[in-house]
Amino acid sequence: xxxxxxxxxxAVPSNVVSPVRRCSRTACGRPAVATLTYVYADSTAVLGPxxxxxxxxxxxxxxxxxxxxxxxxxxxxxRLTDASGPSRPSGDDLEALANAxxxxxxxxxxxxxxxxxxxxxxxxxxxxxxxGHLRVLRSPDS
Numbered sequence: 001x002x003x004x005x006x007x008x009x010x011a012v013p014s015n016v017v018s019p020v021r022r023c024s025r026t027a028c029g030r031p032a033v034a035t036l037t038y039v040y041a042d043s044t045a046v047l048g049p050x051x052x053x054x055x056x057x058x059x060x061x062x063x064x065x066x067x068x069x070x071x072x073x074x075x076x077x078x079r080l081t082d083a084s085g086p087s088r089p090s091g092d093d094l095e096a097l098a099n100a101x102x103x104x105x106x107x108x109x110x111x112x113x114x115x116x117x118x119x120x121x122x123x124x125x126x127x128x129x130x131x132g133h134l135r136v137l138r139s140p141d142s
Contacts, residue, residue, distance in 0.1 A: 021054060023062035032060030036069065045071040048080035 021032040035051040036059040038044070047069055051058060061069065071077045129136040 021050070021060050023065055024059040025061065025065050028062060028065065030062035030064065033063045034061045034066040035059070036061055036066070043075045044078055045069070045075055046078045046080065 022028070023030050023032050024036075032050055034047055034049060037046045037048075037057070039046060047061070047066055050060065054060060069077060126138050127135050128138040
């Protein structure tokens with residue numbers, strides 16, 4: 001492709017724009033690893049993992065500046081843990097899940113053994129409350 005001034009170049013390497021997000025602190029050129037957001041209504045500074053994209057009201061910080069972060073007097077700093085990389089379930093998590101599945105299957109087994117009469121320890125649990133999709137169950141004998 002040509003213009004009046006000559007051939008156009010498709011990509012010109014530039015030292016001005018970097019594909020890596022840099023620390024927002026003045027004169028710091030290190031790569032950013034965390035994002036700082038101020039919640040003025042709560043007097044709280046929240047430091048969490050690097051945000052998906054840069055926003056004008058957030059500050060990206062390198063590892064050194066995020067460790068040394070202090071908040072103004074009277075403010076609280078909330079540090080959210082960074083799960084670097086995709087989180088994988090631990091052995092304990094998998095065992096707990098397997099136990100929960102086994103426990104969920106037990107009332108059906110007991111009902112089948114008792115001929116569907118609701119056998120077991122005092123019958124089926126009673127719903128005591130609800131929060132979203134979660135239910136609080138109370139045993140009928142309590």
